Amino acid sequence: MAKDIMLYWGSDSPPCWRVMIALEEKQLHGYNNKLLSFDKQEHKCAEVMKLNPRGQLPTMKHGDTIVNESFAACMYLESKFKSQGTRLIPDDPTEQALVYQRMFETNTLQQKFYEVAYYGWLVPEEERHESALNRNKENFIAELKLWNGYLEKMGKGSYLAGKNFTMADVVCFPIIGFLQRLGCPKDKCPRLMEYFEMVKDRPSIKASWPPKSEGEYTLKDL
Amino acid sequence: MAKDIMLYWGSDSPPCWRVMIALEEKQLHGYNNKLLSFDKQEHKCAEVMKLNPRGQLPTMKHGDTIVNESFAACMYLESKFKSQGTRLIPDDPTEQALVYQRMFETNTLQQKFYEVAYYGWLVPEEERHESALNRNKENFIAELKLWNGYLEKMGKGSYLAGKNFTMADVVCFPIIGFLQRLGCPKDKCPRLMEYFEMVKDRPSIKASWPPKSEGEYTLKDL
Numbered sequence: 478m479a480k481d482i483m484l485y486w487g488s489d490s491p492p493c494w495r496v497m498i499a500l501e502e503k504q505l506h507g508y509n510n511k512l513l514s515f516d517k518q519e520h521k522c523a524e525v526m527k528l529n530p531r532g533q534l535p536t537m538k539h540g541d542t543i544v545n546e547s548f549a550a551c552m553y554l555e556s557k558f559k560s561q562g563t564r565l566i567p568d569d570p571t572e573q574a575l576v577y578q579r580m581f582e583t584n585t586l587q588q589k590f591y592e593v594a595y596y597g598w599l600v601p602e603e604e605r606h607e608s609a610l611n612r613n614k615e616n617f618i619a620e621l622k623l624w625n626g627y628l629e630k631m632g633k634g635s636y637l638a639g640k641n642f643t644m645a646d647v648v649c650f651p652i653i654g655f656l657q658r659l660g661c662p663k664d665k666c667p668r669l670m671e672y673f674e675m676v677k678d679r680p681s682i683k684a685s686w687p688p689k690s691e692g693e694y695t696l697k698d699l
Numbered sequence: 700m701a702k703d704i705m706l707y708w709g710s711d712s713p714p715c716w717r718v719m720i721a722l723e724e725k726q727l728h729g730y731n732n733k734l735l736s737f738d739k740q741e742h743k744c745a746e747v748m749k750l751n752p753r754g755q756l757p758t759m760k761h762g763d764t765i766v767n768e769s770f771a772a773c774m775y776l777e778s779k780f781k782s783q784g785t786r787l788i789p790d791d792p793t794e795q796a797l798v799y800q801r802m803f804e805t806n807t808l809q810q811k812f813y814e815v816a817y818y819g820w821l822v823p824e825e826e827r828h829e830s831a832l833n834r835n836k837e838n839f840i841a842e843l844k845l846w847n848g849y850l851e852k853m854g855k856g857s858y859l860a861g862k863n864f865t866m867a868d869v870v871c872f873p874i875i876g877f878l879q880r881l882g883c884p885k886d887k888c889p890r891l892m893e894y895f896e897m898v899k900d901r902p903s904i905k906a907s908w909p910p911k912s913e914g915e916y917t918l919k920d921l
Contacts, residue, residue: 542796548803549800549804573775
């Protein structure tokens with residue numbers, strides 16, 4: 478089945494990485510893929526635009542089915558290959574509640590991460606304000622504290638939604654991976670960094686580890 | 700079962716409205732609820748903070764299960780009450796693909812809507828730039844064009860992900876409802892306005908129609 482899948486992806490993109498983790502968890506090793514450069518605007522190429530009018534990555538095609546939004550692609554893969562590889566969404570709705578909660582809260586973590594790490598890329602120079610960047614940093618630090626608290630409460634060795642690796646980890650790990658890559662100070666997120674150490678050698682994550690792009694982004698001065 | 704549910708919500712909030720539509724679609728009429736005022740900062744009250752450390756609305760509790768993020772709450776309700784009321788997620792993964800795609804793309808539509816309609820609320824006065832607001836408007840208009848195109852392609856009388864009302868409609872309709880409420884010019888989104896007219900009298904939507912808050916937001920000059 479992996480041979481029916483084509484993924485267009487870019488490096489330094491948490492959304493792309495999460496789809497790649499999902500593909501590995503569902504045992505779809507060896508899927509077709511093409512690494513494109515955001516810096517060279519390759520995500521706007523005709524090949525992508527034909528499948529994804531937004532010209533964004535990830536762009537995924539499985540047979541005749543096109544799914545581009547990263548959460549949608551992950552949910553689709555889990556459903557289509559439900560009995561293959563890791564079960565990423567538990568059967569019990571009560572257990573699902575926390576998985577969904579952490580999954581979709583990841584959008585907030587991602588947004589606050591972007592607003593700091595990619596501030597200079599998102600905001601034209603003449604519209605930048607130190608006050609805005611400082612506020613973004615404060616909001617991001619508060620967000621990290623929240624997630625640290627979640628892991629603290631779950632206890633040592635826990636995944637984001639309990640004792641099993643779930644879709645919450647698939648979608649959120651890439652952000653935590655980038656915290657580490659961009660040198661986020663450990664004291665801002667000690668539990669997240671413990672979690673990172675626990676999860677980083679998982680086969681799906683090692684197999685999908687994205688190369689560093691040309692961008693010079695850092696969280697060292699958070 | 701509706702009596703085991705408590706929803707804290709605020710007006711002028713697409714995320715709150717989508718959970719209320721889901722509750723009605725799943726035949727959970729008469730759930731307990733409390734309308735709180737964002738302007739009076741009631742969403743930061745102890746009662747909410749105890750359930751939701753973010754102090755945000757919606758905040759939902761069903762028995763002992765707490766789900767606050769609006770997409771998570773909708774997915775939980777669909778799963779927990781799968782055979783009750785409207786089936787919002789189809790069984791077939793291939794059909795799910797488009798439902799998920801439109802569902803999660805709604806986050807982008809919502810973000811771009813916020814960045815125009817709530818610009819003055821989101822950005823402190825001294826950090827506002829006409830160039831930024833104009834760019835936000837352009838991006839929002841491009842986004843509306845995309846969704847218009849989706850509906851155009853699906854054909855007259857179609858819902859957002861096909862011939863049935865699905866979770867894509869549950870999560871996206873509130874944004875389209877606010878386009879209409881805030882006076883978005885029809886020529887910017889003619890198909891979305893046709894869709895609005897088609898869906899607005901659906902019982903779940905009529906029953907959950909939120910009152911207008913004190914805020915003075917408009918899209919008339921889009």
